[in-house]
Amino acid sequence: MSTATEALAYNVEKTRKDFPILKREINGYPLVYFDNAATSQTPQQVIDVIVDYYSNYNANIHRGVHALSQEATDKYEQARKKIQEHFNAKKTHEIIFTSGTTHGINLVANGFASLLHKGDEIIVSALEHHSNIVPWQILAEKTGAVLKVIPMNQEGELIYPAFEELLSEKTKLVFVNHVSNALGTVNPIKKIIDKAHQYDAAVLVDGAQAAPHIKADVQALDVDFYVVSAHKMCGPTGVGMLYGKEEWLTKLPPYQGGGEMIATVTFEKTTYADLPHKFEAGTPNICGGIAFGAALDYINTIGIEKIAAYEEELLHYATKKLLEIDGMEIYGVSKEKTAVISFNINGMHPYDIGTILDKLGIAVRTGHHCAQPIMDFYKIPGTVRASFSFYNTKEEIDVFIKAVVKAKTMLT
Structure with a gap:
């Protein structure tokens, strides 16, 4: 059509x-x-799901054997599956629930703090939201990595040849938004991802502004990390999604410590839970996650x-x-x-x-x-x-x- x-x-x-x-x-x-x-x-369809949760099966998840806990757990994990299918992630555990795009970016930045070394280079674009600039500046200060910027032109587009010139064997990470929140520009992220991968650099795409308008296929894009917020796509605030390739999520250390993200705890040593729970410490926004799934249902129905x-x-x-x-x-x-x-x-x-x-x-x-x-x-x-x-x-x-x-x- x-x-x-x-x-x-x-x-x-x-x-x-x-x-x-x-x-x-x-x-x-x-x-x-x-x-x-x-x-x-x-x-209203999403509002009804929120009301239904608090009216009928409000309970903590993953830990309880009682009926309400099991029902909430099932609904929450069904929402994760909906997100996986919407963005075409290969595996359900590659979907990490977050509080939003900013949380997802900071989670990845925190993880790379232990992987980068002085003199490594990371690249960000001139079109980014502050949430896709500041975490990388903090990361550069912590690690001694060098932050480089892809310039833009008067039309509000990234200058792709300049990006090619910035890439080198020292490049470890590239960050770019799929769509500019300030200008609406759709960036050529597939082209950027493919070029960055020629230098073995990982790529994180901020998809917050794209997700309401473009159905990103993370496998087709071959992107390493993709982050979105539910509230940009008819869902509630305070919940979002980080997609990460399994090999990268396995390599990154946990972002927060606490309940849910552990396998065993003793005072001598703690072992971490498998994906996705490794990155989901504490009680999550259960209702928000379920409503996120409902919002995707609504959008996909249209x-x-x-x-x-x-x-x-x-x-x-x-x-x-x-x-x-x-x-x-x-x-x-x-x-x-x-x-x-x-x-x-x-x-x-x-x-x-x-x-x-x-x-x-x-x-x-x-x-x-x-x-x-x-x-x-x-x-x-x-x-x-x-x-x-x-x-x-x-x-x-x-x-x-x-x-x-x-x-x-x-x-x-």
Whole structure:
């Protein structure tokens, strides 16, 4: 089915009925929620799963012989299986539950602290969220490794030839996001992974912004680590996933010590549990994990291809309308991008525009979006970011455009 046909086959009004929050009013106006890159909204189907857990089988998992514990354990491990199948991991134990993308990145960074040596090189891209920059800076300081940066161009794309030049026999790790949270740029991660592997470097991909729009196949990508957050894909906050190849997860030491991640404990010596429990110390976010699985069920029922096609239609529609406004500057005009538009209007601070939009019931994000190096590259303090999801409509975009024009008039 073509992209255009996918979009036509999608019924957004039917989908909107699944999201209770979309019935809200803000300051007397119907809510227009365009902050989906920060967090997506949650459908009733996922909310019902959360309520059902706490109403009917709330219990700790893996340790109990009683019925509630066994039921919660089964549901939790079923969710892990759903995640494995969605991302096409080879084995279920290659899926580690985390508190989110940031947790997953820090887990890997902590593990490599014992594997890197002074003079080793690690590479990060200029398009990263702070959570995929700061842990590696800390790692470099701890180990004496050298951190190098893949530069970007004015279109908001990575300069691939420069990446090739950065690679060497000293390169041990490469970190890149699948999609830029600030600009929506889709990076050529397969190309980057394949090239890095020629130098025996491991690759971690931050998939937080890609997961709502792109169904990543971790085996086809041959990626070593892939991290996501449930709250970007209609799930709850405080839960996420780290995929790691079995050989890497076996090699890395545990991130935290405590219950669940042990096999035996004596005061003389502790032995660690097998994967995935080696990296899942303590009582996890059981309800969150189960709801993450339910969110994937919801998305897959609609179909990620339909979602992507419809969101691309929204992106093109909104981009065209915004560019009709005098003084409009859009940052990130990559040929491959998701439904994110970062913009400024000449002479106006993004915070002021965002504040006026909020008064009109429209939720957007303003600031540097935890991607300050990108803003420094463009020599701007930040942007207004409108990010769309499959429950948004062209009618909402029309309301948004009128509000932007109004904000511009008020600030002129």
